[in-house]
Amino acid sequence: MYQSLALTVTVLGIALIVVVFLYFASSAREAPGDGPSRAARWRNGIFWVMLLSFIPITVYSLTLVPFPASVPAGGNPLVVDVVGRQWSWSMSRNRFAAGRPIEFHVRASDVNHGFAIYGPEMQVITQTQAMPGYTNVLRHTFTAPGTYQILCLEYCGLIHHAMKTTFTVVAATGTQL
Ligand SMILES: [Cu+2]
Structure with a gap:
């Protein structure tokens, strides 16, 4: 919107x-x-x-600033470590349950990258910078199951366009992923 x-x-x-x-x-x-x-x-x-x-x-x-955190207070977010490098992403896990707050801890091991999560319809859902020497915390709760993509939003060298990976969001069940 x-x-x-x-x-x-x-x-x-x-x-x-x-x-x-x-x-x-x-x-x-x-x-x-x-x-x-x-x-x-x-x-x-x-x-x-x-x-x-x-x-x-x-x-x-x-009056809208600061924007409220997307994790409800008192939530129990699942921490996911993300590292960007030329030219790939590594994530400590790549399968999540819908409805569970996720806290991405994003950094880079070489140069600046743009960590962007694309939904199943290839729309940007949320994004932050992946920087060397600093960890950005990105909070998001997925509501729809599907295959999501991570693409680099910041030109970072020759193979920047191929710097992507996918993860899966499954429907919430009784057991928390
Ligand atoms: Cu990049």
């Missing part, structure tokens, strides 16, 4: 820039008259519209 929202905002923003550019390009040869030109009045108007609309958007988006 946030991906399509970001896409919509980006496309609308680009369209706005194009419209404004075309307007000023077409009116650039107007003879200067008394007082501010039409272009200047438009520029001032757009400035105030942007300023007054971005202030409430900024205030609203700041």
